[in-house]
Amino acid sequence: MLLVKKKYLPVLKILLILGFGYFFWLMLQITLEYIPLKADVSFLMIKQTEVEHRPEYLPFFYTHVYTSIFVLLSGFLALLRRDFGLKNFHRNAGKVYILLLLIFCAPAGIYMAIFANGGFPSKISFIILGSLWWFTTFKAYQFAKQKKFTLHKQWMWRSFALTLSAITLRMWKVIIVYLFHPNPMDVYQIIAWLGWIPNILLIEFLITKKIL
Template sequence: MKKNFQLLLPLAWTFCFSYFFILMINITWQYISFHTDAAFLQIKQTEVDKIPFYIPFFYAHVYSAIFVLLAGFFQLNTTLLKNFPLAHRNIGKFYVFTVLLLSAPSGLFIGLFANGGFYSKISFVSLSVLWFYFTLKGFTAIKNKNITKHKSFMLRSFALTFSAITLRFWKVILVYLFHPAPMDLYQIIAWLGWIPNLLIVEYYLYNQLKK
C-alpha cells in the first residue's frame, strides 16, 4: 500500500503541476502583445501612467516567472538528477540566475505597488526578498559542496516560485466560496499564496531531519 502511494505521488504531482502550468501559460499569453492595458494591467493604469519603468518590470516578472516555474519543476525530478546531472546543473543555473536577476527584483518592484494596500505590499515585498535570499543561499550552498543545505534552500525557493500558481488557486476558491470585496481578497491571497507553501516545505524538512 505504501509502495503504491509512493509510486502514485509523483504522477499526481506531475498531473497537477501540468494542469496549473497550462493555466499559467494561458494567463501569460494575454500579455504577449505587450500592450499597457492588457488583462490585469487594465486596473493598474495609475501605475502604468505615473510610475517610471513599471511596465518593463511587470513584463520582466510575468515572462521570467513562467520559465522559472518550469525549470524548478524539472529540478525536483530525482531521475533527472541521477541520470543527467549536467542537465540538472544547467537548468539549475538558469533557475538561479533568472530568479536573482529578473524574477525576484521585478517582483519586489511591482510588489511596492500591489493592490490591497499596505498589508498586501508588505507580503509581496517579503515574498520577493525571501525568494531572492533562499535562491542565493541554495546556490552558494552547492558551490560550497553542501548538498543537504542546497536541497533545503532550493525547496524553500521553489515553494515561493510555486506561489504564482497557489495564489491564483486560492483566489478562485475564496471568490467561489465567500465572494469577498476585491481589496479584501488581495490582502488575503497576498499572504495565503505563499505562507502555506513555505510551511509545508518546512514541515517536510523537519521530518527529514528526524529520520
C-alpha cells in the same frame, strides 16, 4: 509505511506530473496574454495608474511575467530530476532557475510589490515574499558552490515553495471569492499572505520530518 509508500509512489509521481502540467499550462495562458507587449489586458487593466505615470513599471512587469514561467518550469525540472529520470537536466535547469530568479524575476517582483493592490498589508506581504524568494534562492546557490548538497536541496525546496505561490495565490483567490464573495481589495489582502505562508510552512514541516 515504507512498503505503502513504495507501492503508491509511481501513482503519486504521475499525479504530481499531471498536476504540475495542468497548472503550468494555466500559468502559460496568463503569460501569453501579454504577448505581444500589451498594456491594457488582464491584470494591467487595474494598474493603469502605474502604467500611465510610472514609465519603469511596464518593463519591470514584463520582466517578472516573462521570466516567471521559465523559473517555474526550470525549478520543477531541477528539483524532481531524480524521481523522473531527469538527472542530466538538473545542473542546467538549476542554473536557469537561479540566474533568472536572482537577476530578473525576484527583483522585478519586489519592485511591483511596492505598488500591489490591497494597500499596506498586501504591499508588505509581497515585499517579504519577494525578499525571501531571493534570499532562499541565493542560499541554495551558496550551498551548491560549497558542495553542501543536502543544505542546497533544502533551500531549493524553500525557494520553489515560494515560486509556487504564483499558483497557490490564484487557487486561494478562486476559493475565497467563490465561498465568501468579499470586496476585491479584501481579497488581495488575504491572498497576499495566504498565497505563500502555507507553502513555506509545509516545506519546513517536510524538511524537519526529513521527508525532503
